[in-house]
Amino acid sequence: MKVIKFGGSSLASAEQLTKVRNIVKSDATRKFVVVSAPGKREANDTKVTDALIAYYKAYKKGEDVTTTQKWIISRYQNMCDELGISGAVIVNIADEINSLAKLPIKDNKFLYDTFLAAGENNNAKLIAEYFSENGINARYIHPQDAGIIVSAEPGNARLLPSSYEKINYLNDLDETLIIPGFFGVTENGEICTFSRGGSDITGSIIAAGVRAELYENFTDVDGIFAAHPGIIKSPASITELTYREMRELAYSGFSVLHDEALLPAYRANVPLVIKNTNNPEHPGTKIVAKRTVTGSPVVGIAADGGFTALNISKYLMNREIGFGRKVLQILENLGIRFEHMPTGIDDMSIIMRDRFLNRQLEKSILDNMTESLQPDELYFEKNLSIMMIVGEDMKEHIGVTARAAHALAQAGVNIEMLSQGSSEVSIMFIVKSDQESAAITALYEEFFAK
Numbered sequence: 001m002k003v004i005k006f007g008g009s010s011l012a013s014a015e016q017l018t019k020v021r022n023i024v025k026s027d028a029t030r031k032f033v034v035v036s037a038p039g040k041r042e043a044n045d046t047k048v049t050d051a052l053i054a055y056y057k058a059y060k061k062g063e064d065v066t067t068t069q070k071w072i073i074s075r076y077q078n079m080c081d082e083l084g085i086s087g088a089v090i091v092n093i094a095d096e097i098n099s100l101a102k103l104p105i106k107d108n109k110f111l112y113d114t115f116l117a118a119g120e121n122n123n124a125k126l127i128a129e130y131f132s133e134n135g136i137n138a139r140y141i142h143p144q145d146a147g148i149i150v151s152a153e154p155g156n157a158r159l160l161p162s163s164y165e166k167i168n169y170l171n172d173l174d175e176t177l178i179i180p181g182f183f184g185v186t187e188n189g190e191i192c193t194f195s196r197g198g199s200d201i202t203g204s205i206i207a208a209g210v211r212a213e214l215y216e217n218f219t220d221v222d223g224i225f226a227a228h229p230g231i232i233k234s235p236a237s238i239t240e241l242t243y244r245e246m247r248e249l250a251y252s253g254f255s256v257l258h259d260e261a262l263l264p265a266y267r268a269n270v271p272l273v274i275k276n277t278n279n280p281e282h283p284g285t286k287i288v289a290k291r292t293v294t295g296s297p298v299v300g301i302a303a304d305g306g307f308t309a310l311n312i313s314k315y316l317m318n319r320e321i322g323f324g325r326k327v328l329q330i331l332e333n334l335g336i337r338f339e340h341m342p343t344g345i346d347d348m349s350i351i352m353r354d355r356f357l358n359r360q361l362e363k364s365i366l367d368n369m370t371e372s373l374q375p376d377e378l379y380f381e382k383n384l385s386i387m388m389i390v391g392e393d394m395k396e397h398i399g400v401t402a403r404a405a406h407a408l409a410q411a412g413v414n415i416e417m418l419s420q421g422s423s424e425v426s427i428m429f430i431v432k433s434d435q436e437s438a439a440i441t442a443l444y445e446e447f448f449a450k
């Protein structure tokens with residue numbers, strides 16, 4: 001049996017839902033259907049999840065929410081009308097959307113997550129009804145009933161490992177199951193979402209739990225391209241990637257798949273394929289344990305902005321036992337995670353994501369480190385992007401870093417920092433964000449166009 005996940009772009013309109021129904025209907029083994037909230041119908045449209053964020057903010061501030069409520073309900077209403085879905089389900093959806101504005105605000109740690117999850121939850125109800133009225137024996141199932149029990153970390157839930165056993169019972173149900181993506185339920189019954197884009201994670205969890213033969217992730221492109229299609233025009237498409245390669249690429253900007261969506265499928269040995277709802281005959285990109293297709297040392301080039309470096313220098317840092325530990329202890333005490341830590345003899349940089357920092361935290365970092373480390377230099381460097389060139393075969397090739405550095409130099413891109421993990425599956429360059437596009441273009445030319 002297969003798990004099939006449709007992203008918001010595949011579920012944005014009646015036209016898209018018709019394609020989705022045909023895809024599910026064409027293969028009786030597509031039994032577990034994970035759905036996102038309705039996405040954008042065109043570039044300037046609003047995703048239902050983003051509209052729910054606006055709704056939440058207005059409600060919390062005590063502002064009038066009727067316009068947002070109406071807009072969100074109309075997204076579902078329009079699809080129901082165009083698909084000729086009978087009346088009861090839209091009444092239920094409108095009820096759920098409206099009653100969000102009755103939830104307690106005070107001491108409600110899960111209020112934001114509850115608002116956001118409504119996008120997926122109501123879409124799953126709508127799709128189950130649409131399928132049932134159109135030749136598929138379908139049933140909506142709430143994540144709680146599907147056994148998706150998660151940690152109580154709002155906006156960043158993690159599955160509790162004991163959940164897999166419960167999820168496996170879904171195999172005993174006869175219907176095609178329509179499961180809302182993006183959220184689970186805590187042990188106390190609160191709604192808690194994964195991070196943004198997290199419906200991919202739900203798909204992977206279900207695939208692992210039911211021991212699926214395949215996890216199909218349907219989106220709006222013919223699989224994964226070697227570089228972001230917004231920057232490189234008609235980039236090469238990738239036939240096969242390993243889980244490790246995909247993890248590196250997803251982490252560093254290939255937004256087509258959530259980077260946390262790989263591990264559950266990988267551990268359960270479930271292969272994954274990225275396919276296009278608008279072109280389902282295309283084979284897409286397969287993500288597997290071992291790749292058969294080889295050739296270029298680099299399979300993909302990814303970049304992501306929104307990084308800050310904390311640069312620390314101190315003469316004879318290398319001789320000071322416990323220096324690194326003290327740096328990391330200060331970050332841990334302040335509850336800040338770090339992403340990378342390139343080092344020199346007398347200097348080190350801690351790379352962090354901007355979204356986990358703010359002025360107050362930055363001041364606390366500087367104060368604490370000045371006091372405990374007495375560095376010669378200590379400052380933040382903003383507006384950085386990380387660039388990754390990725391490929392399992394890089395370790396078999398000599399001179400990949402030299403080629404990349406040369407290409408960047410030719411394009412006038414200054415490498416701020418450089419780092420390579422021991423697995424040699426990726427090489428990371430840190431550049432100024434305003435040079436990100438130029439850097440991708442230069443690296444793509446070097447490894448794919450030549």
Ligand SMILES: Nc1ncnc2c1ncn2[C@@H]1O[C@H](COP(=O)(O)OP(=O)(O)O)[C@@H](O)[C@H]1O
Pocket residue numbers: 006007008009010036039197218219220221223224225226227228229230253254255256257
């Ligand atoms: N390397 C890449 N290959 C393919 N698509 C990419 C890549 N990098 C970014 N994308 C973007 O990811 C988008 C699909 O992902 P996503 O927004 O999660 O869609 P969905 O709504 O289906 O979940 C594509 O439309 C594409 O613009």
Ligand SMILES: N[C@@H](CC(=O)OP(=O)(O)O)C(=O)O
Pocket residue numbers: 006007008009036037039047049050119181182195196197198199200
């Ligand atoms: N709807 C959620 C979760 C998600 O996975 O959406 P999508 O599949 O459209 O990326 C979000 O926008 O974050």
